[in-house]
Amino acid sequence: MFLNTLNGVSIVVSILAILFALLFGSLISKSIATPIMKVSDSTNLLSRGEFKSLDYKSEILEIDELINAINLLSKSLMNRKN
Numbered sequence: 001m002f003l004n005t006l007n008g009v010s011i012v013v014s015i016l017a018i019l020f021a022l023l024f025g026s027l028i029s030k031s032i033a034t035p036i037m038k039v040s041d042s043t044n045l046l047s048r049g050e051f052k053s054l055d056y057k058s059e060i061l062e063i064d065e066l067i068n069a070i071n072l073l074s075k076s077l078m079n080r081k082n
Contacts, residue, residue, distance in 0.1 A: 035063045042070055051078035 035058040042054040051074045058064050 032060065035060060035067075039063065039066055039070060042067075042074075046070070046074055046077065049081075051075070051081065 035056065038054065038056050042052075045052060053071045053074055054067050056067060058067065
């Protein structure tokens with residue numbers, strides 16, 4: 001009886017751990033994917049000649065650096081066009 005109870009508890013804990021991992025993974029992936037999609041959209045605009053600054057701040061340092069680099073590129077291209 002003790003082993004049956006222990007098996008039941010183990011199964012429930014395992015299912016809860018999997019659900020928590022899926023939820024946490026989903027939230028983390030969304031927090032990374034959203035800024036990357038904004039940067040991607042901005043680079044697509046640049047490739048079409050629309051030199052607008054990307055007015056977005058990310059919580060991820062590397063993505064912020066990428067945004068700053070794209071904004072500098074946009075300004076540089078805008079100055080060359082004029």
